[in-house]
Amino acid sequence: MGCAWSSSPSPSPSKREQRAQGYEEPAVLAAETSFTVNEVEALYELYKKLSYSIFKDGLIHKEEFRLALFRTSKGANLFADRVFDLFDLKRNGVIEFGEFVRSLSIFHPKAPESEKTAFAFKLYDLRGTGYIEKEELREMVVALLDESDLCLSDSAVEEIVDNTFSQADSDGDGRIDPKEWQEFVKKNPASLRNMSLPYLQDITTTFPSFVMHSEVEDYTGVSK
Structure with a gap:
């Protein structure tokens, strides 16, 4: 995650004196x-x-x-x-x-790993249902690949999604709950590498x- 910086003049004194909202x-x-x-x-x-x-x-x-x-x-x-x-x-x-x-x-x-784990879960839980569905994971994987200028075939994306679910969805109900996500992260710490x-x-x-x-x-x- 990078940040942008402007070499433009600083805001006027009146703005600088004001505290941001x-x-x-x-x-x-x-x-x-x-x-x-x-x-x-x-x-x-x-x-x-x-x-x-x-x-x-x-x-x-x-x-x-x-x-x-x-x-x-x-x-x-x-x-x-x-x-x-x-x-x-x-x-x-x-x-x-x-x-x-x-x-x-x-x-x-x-920052505590528990906070990073919880934030990552919310990141993938696009619809806010309290679960990560396969389609949500697929959408986010595609978005991350686009952001990284990486191009993978549809079959490669499906393989990533299927492998993740085969490891994380321990009860086999087709979705990942917070507890399953925590266990998945413990076994796959690299899944949080972008959280620091x-x-x-x-x-x-x-x-x-x-x-x-x-x-x-x-x-x-x-x-x-």
Whole structure:
């Protein structure tokens, strides 16, 4: 998961003086997450950049989220949209600062594996039924392959889905429940490899160098 960075001028002083909507004190967020106070402060600088990349209202909209993760705000992306929906804890169509930090905390290398496992389950449970159905897994596998610019045949995708279900669906009812998912993850820890972002642990020293230049520049009027 990458993030976009703009080399455009910073927001005007009046905007910089205003706290972003949903702002919470770093000490409060640090106490509730895997981040330190300094890391939360660094995340706030990143949040301000992202939340002013297109709409400039101090909130991260879905288009800005897609731009940050995949360097494009155009067109739907099942993976990006699903992650956005899970970050949007208030279900109001935008991500506030507190939501941003709490959700990103799950990807911190020091975050409990149980939190990563639960988030990954929700990621695949597209319809929110409390189970992962075969079609949901198939849709997400295809979305992840598209996001990675990988092309597999339909038969190869089916093999991935069938193999996953043969291992995870222990009671053979055609769906994976949370307990089965937990057991599957224990036996297949690599299934959570995308649930940790190493740079989050060093964000106070790597920010903003870890952030990639992207099409954000097109929206801020600065050419590449």
